[in-house]
Amino acid sequence: KNQVEQSPQSLIILEGKNCTLQCNYTVSPFSNLRWYKQDTGRGPVSLTIMTFSENTKSNGRYTATLDADTKQSSLHITASQLSDSASYICVVSRGANFGNEKLTFGTGTRLTIIP
Amino acid sequence: GAVVSQHPSWVICKSGTSVKIECRSLDFQATTMFWYRQFPKQSLMLMATSNEGSKATYEQGVEKDKFLINHASLTLSTLTVTSAHPEDSSFYICSARDSETGNQPQHFGDGTRLSIL
Numbered sequence: 001k002n003q004v005e006q007s008p009q010s011l012i013i014l015e016g017k018n019c020t021l022q023c024n025y026t027v028s029p030f031s032n033l034r035w036y037k038q039d040t041g042r043g044p045v046s047l048t049i050m051t052f053s054e055n056t057k058s059n060g061r062y063t064a065t066l067d068a069d070t071k072q073s074s075l076h077i078t079a080s081q082l083s084d085s086a087s088y089i090c091v092v093s094r095g096a097n098f099g100n101e102k103l104t105f106g107t108g109t110r111l112t113i114i115p
Numbered sequence: 116g117a118v119v120s121q122h123p124s125w126v127i128c129k130s131g132t133s134v135k136i137e138c139r140s141l142d143f144q145a146t147t148m149f150w151y152r153q154f155p156k157q158s159l160m161l162m163a164t165s166n167e168g169s170k171a172t173y174e175q176g177v178e179k180d181k182f183l184i185n186h187a188s189l190t191l192s193t194l195t196v197t198s199a200h201p202e203d204s205s206f207y208i209c210s211a212r213d214s215e216t217g218n219q220p221q222h223f224g225d226g227t228r229l230s231i232l
Contacts, residue, residue, distance in 0.1 A: 004158075036223075043208050043210075043225045043226045044159070044208075044223045046222075089159075101221075103161070105158035105160075106158055107157060108158065
């Protein structure tokens with residue numbers, strides 16, 4: 001069964017601290033893995049997209065890693081800011097390309113940054 | 116960047132009412148749009164794939180007569196929740212893919228929160 005599991009479910013950290021979110025998947029065949037940020041009451045916004053051959057990708061203070069062998073990914077947030085408070089969703093795509101992709105969404109990690 | 120707009124952003128209505136939600140791609144054409152539903156603290160679940168000029172493809176368990184989808188142009192898809200009931204209360208999100216630039220991922224709208232009293 002195609003599944004995406006994320007941990008932790010929720011996380012609270014102090015402003016300025018770093019954190020790492022985890023994603024394990026069993027989706028097959030694998031096309032790409034994405035991390036999205038979803039603010040409360042808003043749609044998901046793409047942070048990173050990684051294909052099978054990519055091990056790491058950065059977007060500002062966000063750095064995602066991918067181990068396609070163990071089917072694990074992580075999202076590291078550096079020097080957290082209050083605006084980082086949101087749900088972070090790991091999404092795995094199967095399909096040959098974006099034109100016929102099927103997305104499997106994780107349930108997300110709810111991150112809260114406190115001052 | 117690619118922008119997908121949804122309207123309305125929030126709807127509150129009585130049980131039995133039909134509600135229409137619009138999804139527009141503002142700066143690109145989209146032959147394919149997607150409709151998702153998200154219940155509190157749960158992941159997005161694909162409801163249907165909307166294809167311009169043809170019938171939508173519904174996921175297993177989604178009633179096509181309950182959730183009517185119309186994709187009449189390359190920039191607009193609509194989802195109508197017919198005779199809505201409290202169990203239909205949810206966060207509905209659409210996404211669209213740029214047809215002209217080829218291999219591009221979906222861009223999501225900001226969602227519509229539907230509350231049925």
